[in-house]
Amino acid sequence: MEYQLCHIKLALPKGRFLLSTANLLKVIGVGIKGYSNKTRRYHLQSRRFSWLSAKVFQEKDIPIQVAIGNYDLGICGLDWVEELLARYPASALVKIASLNYGEGGVYAVASYQAGISNLDGLLAKRNNWRIVSEYPNLAQVFALNLRMKAFKIFPVWGAAEVYPPDSADLAILWARNENEIKEQSLVPLMKLLPVTAFLIANRESLENKDLSQILSCFSNIIASRNNVVTSPSKVIARSEATKQSHWQAKEIKLALPDGHQQPPTAQFLKRVGLNIQGYTEEVLNRRPSSDLDWLGIKVIRPQDMPLQVANGNFDLAITGKDWLLEHLYCFPSSPVKELLDLGFGMVKIVAAVSQDMPITDIDDLRSLIQGGKLTLLRVASEYVNIADKYLRDNYINPYKVIPTLGASEVFLPEDADLLIDNTQTGKTLAQHDLKVIDVLFKSTACLIGNKGSLDFSGKKERIEFLIQTLRRGLS
Template structure:
């Protein structure tokens, strides 16, 4: 059987590509994040390769979908801390992609076990964050699993973060100090335990190991920060009680948001920010702005961390499918960034609708695999359409790479359908259309704040209708 290897996109791509070039693999299309997920090797023409988001790789290896994989130790530990008996072998430290995981805060708290109010920890690593909280014997804690931008949360929206950084000095850039260093990490070659025990992977492993320097890794340099170095950039002053806290999206949602604000006559400085500033100034009194991931906004509004947020209907739906009693609602349809949320299968599959899917599932032994970034929407879709014995595989992007080998159905968003067609996939169902929206909390706040929120909605509504 052909050997299967999972390669990372994102932060490790460039150095991994360089290493494989040194190993003379002769890859045809593994050099950019452009969305090509199936590189081929001249040296190993029989090896099947797929490119995944790094966070997905340990899971793919543990599940046995791939024999070998390359990803950083932080994502491996994020899996192993929760599922210690996963079938995953750490084969070799690849000595690049170094960094560390820190628990950080804007100031070192005197006692982590604040009895009373929960300690709020925002992190892309919720399992490691929970392990940290338990180990520190925090009696009450809330973990905010975020898609990114964790560094933007403290101190107002989280007491601590667990984030990766090259060194603790990087934390100072964010105006934070390390509370604890959890892990030093670098890229690792990993293998599925069962395949490692039974399959000949030696040619690939040798070819990778031959590229590595012979010297053993030096002990990490002691890495301490002098807390006086902390920049004050992110140290926002105390937010006034009646200030309206508005969350604006990062990423490709920024331009439509700026356009909307412009039409509403609302000025905003340094957004989108070239320097990564997540606290731009807005020229309305009594409104403060933070820039976070649109995926994370509904949860933050539900928790009262923000009063208003500009996100997508898709992420609001995802949130409400998970937490039906959440107090978040759409206040205004911004009618921008229109996408369709669709069900997608491989073009090779002779199925054109959900009825066909049900029939297909009834005839097969293995569970039906649904891959999606929208875990709860996908789960609800599978439930509502009675897809029988199914399994939802959470992904962190590049979901198209999962079909047809590693999933049977995708729940994806698409603007034009072109990406889907390019990957030899087809749409069999449209779940709903999603546009940008302004969301808020249904729980009442103060009268002053309510008035300010009303005024802001009014200006934005006028701008939307103006188009």
């Protein structure tokens, strides 16, 4: 068979497998320069092979990018591979081999408070199950295999462990081991999948391109490589979860953000005199405690907060205006409203394109499309609903929104034409040779609430106390 002599593209992961993958690439000598946890450059080139380039993605995005043929090869966890294949078993994604590093697995877990210790107890307990997970497709396979008569799956961006037993009966999540699960006051019921880093490929690339040289680099080490264990980036104070009072007994339930929003939120709460134990810049406890005995607190993803407040799982939450608008554009009649602009964590939501695109604003982009120079506008964004509304408001057509899970700037210019993303200074965009053509709006941290909670006499006074306390931080 005669192969095409083409450029080969490799998708590399951020996050949990980055350091181990960087070490592997160094050992096998593919010459990918600049791949480390310190770099902000996501477009990389091999110094050894002129025909090999790499791009760094959020790990969840890699199987999709390989399956649709944007990348020939990829490295990511087996969990995200199986999550895609559970939904699209006939996709063009091919599992090449485990790279024999990484650890952990995908588990089905329940809360100790639920009184469930095994699968038999699980099935005998009830008939209608609420399952929360970052892996909704694997969660569905799990429920169907157990022949659950009735179940609902609630997809979340992360922190699934914090939802049982109050907002979910079960969680399907990744953990390093069973001890890590037990330290969070959860019971491991079943290990669905062992997880290591996997080398994956696009089927058409395997059939039509000569990947033998790059694959041989991997094959020489796959069988012999020892496991490499990565370390968490911060202390996770899980043992505190057992000290938390029962969630349902709390009159007011508050969600606080993790990730980049955690440090400024913790500083703000400290400044206004709210004493939150287990929520600092150094320590992340998913269930921190407060001196206010009527206040229950959980730490979840900011992206999940508006929907969780709308569903009544929380009365209040501190999130960004961007995620509130993303929710409201999808659910205009949602019972969620902004109660207080907290003023910190300001970012701009912008539209950006490659420096090489000959436009300066959204009007130029529309003209480019109408003139036939761009037949389909590919838009990469975490903000799917914000992007969709922005494009419709500006009469952009045709377009396709590509949902991403972070590091969206890496998609341009090869895999997308337009980026809708947040930025503080614009430095990251400039580093990736992107330019801003429009500012959609500015977003800051805000307190949001459920309208029903505000109207409930038993909660109104407590909520007003918190609003006035937080307002002190604005002066």
